[in-house]
Amino acid sequence: MEATIKRAAQVLPSKRQVEWNCMEFYGFVHFGLYTFGPDEEGEMGAESFNPVKFNPLQWVRAFKAAGMRGLLLTCKHHEGFCLWPSAYTEFSVKNSPWKDGKGDIVREVADACREEGLKFGVYLSPWDMHEKTYGTPDYDVYFRNQLTELCGNYGELFCVWFDGACRSKDKVQDYDWESYYEIIRRLQPSACISICGPDVRWIGNEAGISREEEWSVVPKEIMTTERNPGYWRAIDTVPNSTWTDIGSRAFIRDYEELIWYPAEVDVSIRPSWGYREGEEEHLHSLETLLHMYEKAVGGNANLLLNVPPNPEGLFDEEDVERLAELGEAIRRMFSKSCITGARAQDSEGRDAGALLNGDREQYYESRTEEPFAVEITLDGETEFNLVAIKETIERGQKVEAFSLEAFGEGGWREIYRASTIGYQRICRFEKVRTEKLRLNILKARGRVSLTEVGIYLDAKETALQMMMSE
Numbered sequence: 001m002e003a004t005i006k007r008a009a010q011v012l013p014s015k016r017q018v019e020w021n022c023m024e025f026y027g028f029v030h031f032g033l034y035t036f037g038p039d040e041e042g043e044m045g046a047e048s049f050n051p052v053k054f055n056p057l058q059w060v061r062a063f064k065a066a067g068m069r070g071l072l073l074t075c076k077h078h079e080g081f082c083l084w085p086s087a088y089t090e091f092s093v094k095n096s097p098w099k100d101g102k103g104d105i106v107r108e109v110a111d112a113c114r115e116e117g118l119k120f121g122v123y124l125s126p127w128d129m130h131e132k133t134y135g136t137p138d139y140d141v142y143f144r145n146q147l148t149e150l151c152g153n154y155g156e157l158f159c160v161w162f163d164g165a166c167r168s169k170d171k172v173q174d175y176d177w178e179s180y181y182e183i184i185r186r187l188q189p190s191a192c193i194s195i196c197g198p199d200v201r202w203i204g205n206e207a208g209i210s211r212e213e214e215w216s217v218v219p220k221e222i223m224t225t226e227r228n229p230g231y232w233r234a235i236d237t238v239p240n241s242t243w244t245d246i247g248s249r250a251f252i253r254d255y256e257e258l259i260w261y262p263a264e265v266d267v268s269i270r271p272s273w274g275y276r277e278g279e280e281e282h283l284h285s286l287e288t289l290l291h292m293y294e295k296a297v298g299g300n301a302n303l304l305l306n307v308p309p310n311p312e313g314l315f316d317e318e319d320v321e322r323l324a325e326l327g328e329a330i331r332r333m334f335s336k337s338c339i340t341g342a343r344a345q346d347s348e349g350r351d352a353g354a355l356l357n358g359d360r361e362q363y364y365e366s367r368t369e370e371p372f373a374v375e376i377t378l379d380g381e382t383e384f385n386l387v388a389i390k391e392t393i394e395r396g397q398k399v400e401a402f403s404l405e406a407f408g409e410g411g412w413r414e415i416y417r418a419s420t421i422g423y424q425r426i427c428r429f430e431k432v433r434t435e436k437l438r439l440n441i442l443k444a445r446g447r448v449s450l451t452e453v454g455i456y457l458d459a460k461e462t463a464l465q466m467m468m469s470e
């Protein structure tokens with residue numbers, strides 16, 4: 001095998017990256033001055049901020065109902081307004097009418113997450129339209145001070161999310177990224193630094209679209225470009241997250257240094273990120289959201305779904321209902337497991353039962369680098385239409401091509417074929433009825449380690465039809 005491919009197979013995730021991947025699905029909350037009116041140029045004042053019914057428990061419960069495992073809050077967005085009483089600016093909740101300037105949105109959201117068992121993360125926009133020092137080295141000091149407040153005062157964070165956006169033309173900030181990372185690593189060692197950071201990369205669009213072939217091992221150049229705000233304006237000239245292929249054999253061949261840099265799909269449930277009246281009529285449909293979920297969480301990426309609170313500080317009822325429907329549909333997808341009493345063996349006759357026990361710590365690993373198959377014998381003839389496969393990413397991402405076959409009267413018949421697996425691949429196909437399923441690993445970057453094969457009968461279509469006819 002070529003040297004580059006051998007090297008790619010040896011690139012492993014950090015513990016924090018594995019933990020992050022296992023979160024799969026979590027929520028984004030865009031809340032700021034722009035919630036209270038259109039604020040494209042960042043001209044609104046702190047006096048506009050007054051969410052009179054603010055109740056983060058409502059947000060957290062709605063996210064939980066959707067099956068999310070965490071919440072990420074825009075503590076400061078591009079307009080520069082801070083949702084916590086920062087000691088380094090007057091432009092914050094402390095000068096708003098909300099709770100007479102004595103409140104702290106970040107604190108209340110962090111507490112609500114903890115109370116309900118969700119992880120909490122902070123978004124801090126590097127681009128700041130309000131702060132006077134922006135564009136000078138003093139801004140680095142300001143930004144580090146704010147990071148220190150957020151990382152030091154609100155308990156454990158699962159992620160710190162930067163944002164690559166920058167539309168300012170006159171002021172250019174040369175961010176001292178390494179000094180930001182140092183603060184996060186010191187105060188929040190288990191938090192992932194996402195977008196413009198070393199741990200998690202942007203999927204490359206904001207429409208909820210995932211790649212068919214998604215690699216977590218990519219050239220280091222992708223990270224360098226991601227730290228260069230506004231880089232997507234130069235999409236054709238420098239390798240970056242928006243490119244269709246950034247991980248295949250053919251692509252990585254030209255690069256020296258490879259890193260583990262998994263993808264996150266970020267998308268809003270509505271057309272805008274922040275609240276805009278009337279957009280409740282344009283929520284993504286349940287079907288679209290489910291599709292995004294299946295393609296992202298089932299396509300080696302995590303899904304970050306944004307829901308904007310209204311000016312009262314609550315999610316609109318329409319969003320709450322859609323989240324509940326989504327959660328119900330996701331739970332239904334995995335509720336009818338077909339593996340009770342099943343057995344698994346590889347093409348050499350070795351036991352592969354570890355794939356069926358649902359325990360991440362136990363896995364099956366192929367003995368050689370050759371293509372191989374695992375045959376699963378079910379407890380009698382069984383009907384199913386969904387298979388979820390997970391590589392043991394702790395041992396790298398290796399699978400480049402695989403297929404699934406079902407055994408029937410005419411012998412083995414292919415029912416699914418795809419390229420990468422990674423953290424997870426959700427395979428959906430026409431319902432089959434069989435006693436035997438075969439997973440063929442057709443091409444891989446070395447020995448393959450798999451931790452799970454789940455087999456399900458998903459009644460999603462039926463459920464959607466029922467909902468529609470109600």
Ligand code: FUL
Nearest residue numbers: 030077163164165266273
């Ligand atoms: C973009 C920003 O400009 C949007 O407002 C939003 O925060 C999105 C998540 O990232 O780059």
